[in-house]
Amino acid sequence: MTALAKPVVRVENISVNFGSIQALTDVSMEVFAGEVVALVGDNGAGKSTLIKTIAGVIQPDEGKIYIDGREAELKTPAAARRLGIETVYQDLALAPDLDMVGNLFLGREEVREGFWGRLGVLDEGKMREYAEDTIRRLRVPVHSSRQKVGSMSGGQRQSVAVARAIAWECKMVIMDEPTAALGVEECEKVLQLIRDIRNAGTAVLIISHNMTHVFEVADRVVVLRLGRKVAESDRKDTSMDQVVSWITGSSAQAELCSK
């Protein structure tokens, strides 16, 4: 990343109110291609609200969002997806009765018109070939691509959700708590998947309460407290203790460490 690089996504002076609750106040941040940014903060700090504005789920009351340097109007999740922003939510929204291939293609027809045409509508063979290729490329830890998602472990399901998000050559993947409720081994696999996505040049924005995971995978950390950005630092320039004190506000004065 150089000083001249253009961020994949930049949010500028975003404010969001829910009635009398000011969930976000004047938040600006950016994510570059090929980096993992961790968005951290206490419960209610505004993390999910911020990613929902980037994912087109919530429209901010103030502020702008730029994708590849161009101002973007993200009025719906489909609009964000069309611009290359994919989001993996905590509930994952997978179809348990379908296998990986079915899940990879679920809901895509509304998003990428023409894609079905290119693959051949209902050409299951080509769909499976494409999906299996994606699964191999991502090293998703499943025995068979025909296994129903409902019978997979949490970590495997998380991997399928990530695979589904990034199978479409997106610019940025957003993940809300990708390792919550996973076992040690499954966490490791998901963290490795995140590194693989980053190494392929995709921008990654994750939310996590787990500082160990944040420090294992993030290149940069952005801290929200009570709806405001209170700190930002390259991971290598900070420590877990410092990030925790930024999150809780226990340091005398949270500082804005610029990159």
Ligand SMILES: Nc1ncnc2c1ncn2[C@@H]1O[C@H](COP(=O)(O)OP(=O)(O)OP(=O)(O)O)[C@@H](O)[C@H]1O
């Ligand atoms: N749909 C909503 N309606 C009203 N208030 C909301 C709504 N969504 C979020 N809020 C409020 O906005 C604030 C920020 O919430 P948000 O979900 O973004 O926090 P968070 O940082 O993701 O927290 P957590 O770590 O608990 O997931 C909170 O005070 C929350 O109660």
Ligand SMILES: [Mg+2]
């Ligand atoms: Mg949240």
